[in-house]
Amino acid sequence: VKDPTRLREDTTDGDAAAQEVARLLRAETALVPPREWRERVREAVFRSVEPLTSRTGARRGRLRRLWIPMLALAGAAAGASMTGVAWWASSPASREAHRVDGPAAPPVAASPARVESVAPVPSVPSVLEPIPSTSTDAPAPHATAVHHWGTKRVAKETPEDAALVLGALEALRAGDPVHAGALVDEYLHRLPAGPLAEEARGVAVDAAVARADGSAPQLARQYLEHHPRGRFAGRALDALNAGGTR
Amino acid sequence: MDLVATAFPDRSSERPGMEMTSGREELAVVYERHFDDVCRWLRAMGGPERELEDLAQETFLVARRKYDRFDGRNVAGWLYRIAWRVMADARRRVWLRRMVFGGEALAEIVDERPGESVESFEARRTLRLLLARMNVERRTTLVLFEIEGYSTEEIAALQGIQVATVSTRLLRARRELLEMTRALRAKTGERP
DSSP, X not given: OOOOOOGGGOOSOOOHHHHHHHHHHHHSOOOOOOHHHHHHHHHHHHSOOOOOOOOHHHHTTTTTTXXXXXXXXXXXXXXXXXXXXXXXXXXXXXXXXXXXXXXXXXXXXXXXXXXHHOOSOOSOOOOOOOOOOOOOSOOOOOOOOOOOGGGXXXXXXXXXXXXXXXXXXXXXXXXXXXHHHHHHHHHHHHOTTOTTHHHHHHHHHHHHHHHTSSOHHHHHHHHHHXXXXXXXXXXXXXXXXXXXXX | XXXXXXXXXXXXXXXXXXXXXXXXXXXXXXXXXXXXXXXXXXXXXXXXXXXXXXXXXXXXXXXXXHGGGOOSSOHHHHHHXXXXXXXXXXXXXXXXXXXXXXXXXXXXXXXXXXXXXXXXXXXXXXXXXXXXXXXHHHHHHHHHHHTSOOOHHHHHHHHTSOHHHHHHHHHHHXXXXXXXXXXXXXXXXXXX
């Protein structure tokens, strides 16, 4: 069976819409991945030497379990979205002071009514405000999970996992960076490549900056290694350059 | 090749169907042969260009994990199925992140290319938005055929389906794209 002529190569006169489709398709070209992608991915894939083990057991029952976590996750995400909006909208002044990624957005009033009317959700919650710790205790030992880029795994997230990151945000906002750090550590330990891993690493940097225990540069370095063009890269660079003593 | 040798012990004797010459280099050969293809498939499935490198990495990491259970037949089809699942996970990640923290939908992520004209950028953006409204299987088939230049036979082998099914998907995808373009033109009264 002969393949049909590709629309982008079709020279017959169609109607205006058909010509428009051809124009749109011609604007896109076949992908030629840059050489550096190939080299970087090769390095990441082949430098990992974890043993090749059967994951049949882990996969068993996957389909059967698919719908329940999805429904639970949808509910948790809907609630979490409101929490995120409320957090973001609650202190525009301090975020404005730390904004690193472009022109300032108009301030958002913090009243509950206004928060509900914020739509859509701000596209880049670019900064996590560092709040000085009010605790008088010595900082607790901060166990940092090191997750190698080459060994990241694809895992499923539960609502509890998402709650860890949101809890960390709230703890940070409430002035408890030690607890915030512990929560995101727990998240990254469970899901080093999870859906909110980037946010978790961003919160970890901010929590470390707030704790001022000297761990911020290392965490910032980890963030940049995982997400060199991530939404918190500016914050991480700041923490790295400031040596974590901001 | 030391890294490859450590990560992939020689299993050539267990894979009589594998056409590669040396077991320990099998996946390295697969990688070199199919890396560009995997990136193309991922983009056709809706992956934004800025994420393709990470998605390709994830695909090959999964391939590495599953290597010992791979029967050696239809390497491209095997990788394609892995890429498909990786992309499904990525869609879910983006959705969750968007719900919790806000941000762009997958279809809205279009990066300007160096030296690209505004017109070309806008056309690519419009195309991406239109394609995002399509069924994923149809959209992928359409992009693989129309943009990446795969034949219907190649697509059928990748997707593990009949050539006739590919043709049907392609026909419907074209029709759908045409209808969406017409609707958009009617709405805007000019070019989409």
